[in-house]
Amino acid sequence: MDTLNNFLFIGLPYAALAVFIVGTIIRYINYGYQVSSLSSEFLEGRRLFWGSQPFHWGIIFLFLGHLIGFLFPRSVLLWNGHPVRLLIIEVTGFIFGLSAFVGLLNLFIRRITEARLKIVTNKMDLLIEIVLLLQIFTGLWVAFNYRWGSSWYASVMSPYLWSIFKFSPDVQSVIALPWMAKLHIIGAYLIVLLFPFTRLVHFLVAPLHYIGRPYQIVIWYRDRKTLRNPRSPWVAKYPQNN
Amino acid sequence: MNVRAQMSMIFHLDKCIGCHTCSIACKNIWTDRKGAEYMWWNNVETKPGTGYPTKWEDQKIYKGGWEKKNGQIDLRGAGKKKGLLNIFHNPHLPVIDDYYEPFTYRYLNLIEAPEGNDQPTARPISLITGEPIDIKMGPNWDDDLSGTPDYGRKDPNLENLSEAEQEAMFQLEKMAFFYLPRICNHCLNPACVASCPSGAIYKRGEDGVVLINQEVCRAWRMCVTACPYKKSYYNWHTGKSEKCILCFPRIEAGLAPACMHSCVGRIRYLGVVLYDADMIEKVANAEESALVDAQLNMILDPFDPHVIKAAKENGLPDSTIKAAQYSPTYKFIKKWGLALPLHPEFRTLPMLFYVPPMLPVMATLSKQTNEHLKNQMDPIAKIWPEDWKYDTSMEEIFGIVEKSRFPLKYMANLFSAGDENKVKDKLKKLLAIRIWRRAKTVGDIPLDKAEAALKEVGYTPQVAEDIYYLTSLAKFDDRFVIPAAHREEAMELLENTGDRKGSVGFGFTTPAQRGL
Ligand code: SF4
Numbered sequence: 001m002d003t004l005n006n007f008l009f010i011g012l013p014y015a016a017l018a019v020f021i022v023g024t025i026i027r028y029i030n031y032g033y034q035v036s037s038l039s040s041e042f043l044e045g046r047r048l049f050w051g052s053q054p055f056h057w058g059i060i061f062l063f064l065g066h067l068i069g070f071l072f073p074r075s076v077l078l079w080n081g082h083p084v085r086l087l088i089i090e091v092t093g094f095i096f097g098l099s100a101f102v103g104l105l106n107l108f109i110r111r112i113t114e115a116r117l118k119i120v121t122n123k124m125d126l127l128i129e130i131v132l133l134l135q136i137f138t139g140l141w142v143a144f145n146y147r148w149g150s151s152w153y154a155s156v157m158s159p160y161l162w163s164i165f166k167f168s169p170d171v172q173s174v175i176a177l178p179w180m181a182k183l184h185i186i187g188a189y190l191i192v193l194l195f196p197f198t199r200l201v202h203f204l205v206a207p208l209h210y211i212g213r214p215y216q217i218v219i220w221y222r223d224r225k226t227l228r229n230p231r232s233p234w235v236a237k238y239p240q241n242n
Numbered sequence: 243m244n245v246r247a248q249m250s251m252i253f254h255l256d257k258c259i260g261c262h263t264c265s266i267a268c269k270n271i272w273t274d275r276k277g278a279e280y281m282w283w284n285n286v287e288t289k290p291g292t293g294y295p296t297k298w299e300d301q302k303i304y305k306g307g308w309e310k311k312n313g314q315i316d317l318r319g320a321g322k323k324k325g326l327l328n329i330f331h332n333p334h335l336p337v338i339d340d341y342y343e344p345f346t347y348r349y350l351n352l353i354e355a356p357e358g359n360d361q362p363t364a365r366p367i368s369l370i371t372g373e374p375i376d377i378k379m380g381p382n383w384d385d386d387l388s389g390t391p392d393y394g395r396k397d398p399n400l401e402n403l404s405e406a407e408q409e410a411m412f413q414l415e416k417m418a419f420f421y422l423p424r425i426c427n428h429c430l431n432p433a434c435v436a437s438c439p440s441g442a443i444y445k446r447g448e449d450g451v452v453l454i455n456q457e458v459c460r461a462w463r464m465c466v467t468a469c470p471y472k473k474s475y476y477n478w479h480t481g482k483s484e485k486c487i488l489c490f491p492r493i494e495a496g497l498a499p500a501c502m503h504s505c506v507g508r509i510r511y512l513g514v515v516l517y518d519a520d521m522i523e524k525v526a527n528a529e530e531s532a533l534v535d536a537q538l539n540m541i542l543d544p545f546d547p548h549v550i551k552a553a554k555e556n557g558l559p560d561s562t563i564k565a566a567q568y569s570p571t572y573k574f575i576k577k578w579g580l581a582l583p584l585h586p587e588f589r590t591l592p593m594l595f596y597v598p599p600m601l602p603v604m605a606t607l608s609k610q611t612n613e614h615l616k617n618q619m620d621p622i623a624k625i626w627p628e629d630w631k632y633d634t635s636m637e638e639i640f641g642i643v644e645k646s647r648f649p650l651k652y653m654a655n656l657f658s659a660g661d662e663n664k665v666k667d668k669l670k671k672l673l674a675i676r677i678w679r680r681a682k683t684v685g686d687i688p689l690d691k692a693e694a695a696l697k698e699v700g701y702t703p704q705v706a707e708d709i710y711y712l713t714s715l716a717k718f719d720d721r722f723v724i725p726a727a728h729r730e731e732a733m734e735l736l737e738n739t740g741d742r743k744g745s746v747g748f749g750f751t752t753p754a755q756r757g758l
C-alpha cells in the first residue's frame with residue numbers, strides 16, 4: 001500500500017512536473033509553430049458557443065480558485081470563518097464547476113458528432129477531453145459529498161502541495177482522503193503530464209500582453225536611422241528592429 | 243514629419259474584364275494547400291453583388307473595421323476588451339459556409355466505375371470531409387449575376403439608394419455591372435494588426451506590407467473579424483490565419499506580384515508612395531466626410547525637397563525615393579486625382595486605390611430620360627435614339643455622368659463614403675480624356691470642344707496624353723515601379739561595405755564570438 005501511495009502522490013507528481021516542464025519547453029522551441037489554440041469555430045460556430053464559453057469561464061474560475069487555495073490557504077480559511085462567506089464561495093465554485101462540466105460535455109459531443117470536426121480531431125484531443133471530463137466530474141462529486149472543500153483543501157491539500165514543491169513530500173494527510181478525492185488528485189497529475197502533448201498548451205500563450213500593447217505594430221528589418229548615423233558605434237552585429 | 247514608404251496599388255476598374263486570371267495566379271502560388279482551398283487572397287467579384295465572403299461589406303453582420311464613437315475610433319468587433327472577452331467564441335466570425343465549402347469531383351469514377359446501365363458521373367465531394375456534398379456556393383459563384391435577386395439585390399451598398407434608383411439599376415435590358423478585384427489593402431491603420439491578441443500581425447517598416455507571423459499566430463482569429471475587407475483568412479487545417487503577402491518574395495527580387503504580373507486587362511499598377519506616418523492617427527479619426535481627402539493628404543509629394551530631406555533623415559534609401567518619384571500610383575492618386583480607396587469609411591486607410599469604372603455610365607440612361615424617350619424608340623429593337631449616342635452627346639457630356647443609370651450614389655457608397663461629388667469628379671475626368679482622345683483619333687468631335695472638356699476638369703492636353711499613355715499603352719516597367727532592392731541588396735544600400743570588416747559574413751546567425 002505504501003509503495004502505491006508513494007508512487008501516486010510522490011512519484012507521479014514529480015514525474016508529471018518533469019514531463020510538463022521539459023515537454024513544454026521542447027515543444028515550444030522545436031514545434032513552436034504547433035502551439036496554437038487550434039480553434040474549430042471556423043468549421044462550426046453555433047454549437048461551439050454552448051461548449052466553449054461555459055467551459056472556459058468555468059475552468060478559469062476553478063483554476064484560479066485552486067491556485068488561491070494553494071497560495072493563500074490562511075486567507076481562505078479566514079474568509080471561510082463566516083458561514084455566509086463560506087457558502088458563497090462553495091456555491092459559486094460549484095456553479096462554475098457545473099458550467100465547465102456542461103460546457104466540456106457539449107464540446108465533446110460536438111466534436112464527435114460534427115462530420116467536419118472529425119477531420120480536425122486527433123486522438124489526443126479526445127483523450128484530454130475525456131480525462132478533463134472525468135476530472136471535473138470527480139471534482140464536483142468531492143465538492144458535493146465532502147464539505148466544505150474550500151476549507152479542507154486549504155488546510156490539507158495546500159500543505160501537501162507545498163511539501164511537493166519544497167522537495168520534502170509529506171503524504172500522510174493525503175492518504176487519509178476518501179478515494180474519490182484521491183482520484184481527483186491523480187487526475188490532476190495526469191493532466192499536467194499530458195499537457196505538453198495536447199492542445200492545452202495554448203493556455204500558456206494566453207495573450208494577456210495584448211492589454212498593455214499599442215494597437216499598431218511596425219517592424220523594420222534593420223534600424224536604418226542608427227545604421228546611417230555616422231556617430232553610431234562600430235559593431236559587428238547590426239542594429240535590428242525585429 | 244515622419245516619412246515612410248508604402249507599396250501602394252492602383253486597380254483601374256474600367257479595364258478589368260473579370261477573367262479571374264489574377265485569382266488563379268495567386269491561388270497557384272500561395273493557397274493551393276489543405277486548409278487554404280477556400281481562400282482567395284485575390285478575388286474578383288461582380289458588383290452589384292454580395293461578394294466573397296457573402297455580404298462582407300455589411301459590418302452589421304461582421305463587425306469589421308474601426309468605428310468612431312465619442313470622437314475616438316475603436317475596433318468595431320474586436321480590440322482589447324471585446325477581443326479578449328470573446329476569445330473563447332467570437333460571435334462575429336464568418337464561418338466556412340459564408341465563403342463556401344471547398345470541393346472537388348470524383349473524377350476517377352468516370353474511369354473506374356463498373357459497367358452498368360447508367361453513365362458514370364463525377365460527384366462533387368467536399369475537400370474538408372471527403373464526403374459527397376451538394377455544392378451551394380463556390381469561388382466567384384455570383385460571377386456576372388448582378389441582375390439576380392440572390393446576389394445583385396442583396397448588395398450592402400444599395401442600402402441608401404432610393405427604390406427608383408434600385409429599380410433603374412436592375413431593369414434587365416439595361417443591366418450594368420462591373421468587376422471589383424480585391425486583395426489585401428495593406429492598410430496604414432490596419433484593423434487586423436490592431437486586433438491580434440498575440441501580436442502576430444505586423445506592418446513592415448520598409449514597404450508597408452502587412453504580414454502574419456505564422457509562428458506567433460495562436461488561432462485567436464480576431465483578425466478575420468477585424469479586417470473589414472475580410473482579407474485575413476483562417477486556415478482550418480493548420481490553425482493559423484493567413485493573408486495576402488503582396489508577394490513580398492517577388493517584390494524583394496524586383497518582380498511584380500503574381501496577380502499584377504498576370505493581369506490580362508493590365509489594370510494593375512504598383513508603386514511606392516511616401517506618406518507622413520505622424521498623421522495616421524489624426525487621419526483615421528477624421529470626420530467621415532473629410533476622410534478621403536485627409537487620407538490623400540497624407541501622401542507626400544516625392545519631388546518636394548522638404549519631403550526628400552525628411553525621407554533621407556528617416557533612413558529611406560535613395561532608390562526608394564526615386565521609385566516614389568516614378569511611381570504610377572502616385573500619379574493616379576495625387577497628380578491626376580483619379581483614384582479612390584475602397585470603403586474609406588472603415589477607417590483602416592487602405593493603400594489600394596481604384597479608378598472607378600466608366601463603362602456603365604456611358605451606356606446608361608436615367609429613368610426620367612427613359613420616359614421621355616419612350617415614344618421615339620423602336621419598341622422591338624430598343625435602339626437608343628441617335629442623339630443619345632456617345633459621340634453626339636458632347637454638349638451634355640457631364641450631364642450623362644450625373645444622370646447615369648448606375649447611380650452615382652452606389653459608386654459613392656463603394657469608393658468615397660457616400661460623397662457623390664468625389665466619384666463624379668473622377669468620372670468627369672475619365673470622360674474628358676475619352677473625348678480628347680476621340681477628338682484626336684476619330685476626329686468627329688471638334689478639338690476645341692475637347693479642350694474645353696479637359697479644361698473643365700483641370701487637365702491640360704499634355705496631362706491627358708500622359709493619362710492616356712499610362713492607362714492604355716503603358717509597358718510593364720511603367721506599371722510596376724518597384725524599388726530595385728530591399729533585402730538582397732541591403733548591404734550596399736545601407737552600409738559602407740567596409741563596415742563588414744571583422745564580421746562573420748553572410749549566413750551566420752550567431753556572431754563568431756569566443757566561447758566560455
Ligand atoms: S485589408 Fe484587412 S488584412 Fe489587409 S491590412 Fe487592411 S485590415 Fe489588414
Ligand code: SF4
Nearest residue numbers: 258261262264505507
Ligand atoms: S486578371 Fe486583371 S482583368 Fe482579369 S479579373 Fe483579374 S484584375 Fe480583372
